[in-house]
Amino acid sequence: MSDALYQQAINTLWGIKDLASAAHGAGRLVAPDGSALLDNPFCGDRVRIEITRHNGVITALAQETKGCLLCRASASLLGLHAVGRSAEEIVNVRQSLEDLLRHNAPAPQDWPEFSVFIPARPHASRHGCVLLPFEALTQALS
Numbered sequence: 001m002s003d004a005l006y007q008q009a010i011n012t013l014w015g016i017k018d019l020a021s022a023a024h025g026a027g028r029l030v031a032p033d034g035s036a037l038l039d040n041p042f043c044g045d046r047v048r049i050e051i052t053r054h055n056g057v058i059t060a061l062a063q064e065t066k067g068c069l070l071c072r073a074s075a076s077l078l079g080l081h082a083v084g085r086s087a088e089e090i091v092n093v094r095q096s097l098e099d100l101l102r103h104n105a106p107a108p109q110d111w112p113e114f115s116v117f118i119p120a121r122p123h124a125s126r127h128g129c130v131l132l133p134f135e136a137l138t139q140a141l142s
Contacts, residue, residue: 025079
């Protein structure tokens with residue numbers, strides 16, 4: 001895929017712009033049980049994830065993301081789907097996302113929006129942008 005087609009797919013065809021703009025879970029929590037702040041030194045993306053948990057399950061998630069559309073869309077997906085999930089489920093879904101990007105695996109049925117990241121597959125340098133919010137959540141859970 002040419003760079004021009006890639007940019008068109010990222011910005012319009014796949015709905016990444018809408019997902020990033022929705023910013024599900026944007027903000028901060030008053031008293032988080034866990035938090036993590038990660039930076040991507042290659043592109044400047046920065047993600048803060050805060051969570052609360054009860055009995056090993058995420059009960060609230062807030063995210064602050066400064067970065068590209070891919071990173072913001074990925075963080076928004078966490079705000080949309082992470083509440084109600086265990087740490088093990090998050091680790092597994094993060095692996096599913098990496099497999100989608102690196103090994104052409106299908107999107108998991110309960111996270112169908114992962115398909116918006118398919119245009120990033122041939123651009124390994126952008127995989128980190130997509131995975132950064134999931135890395136931050138994994139750290140916040142530990």
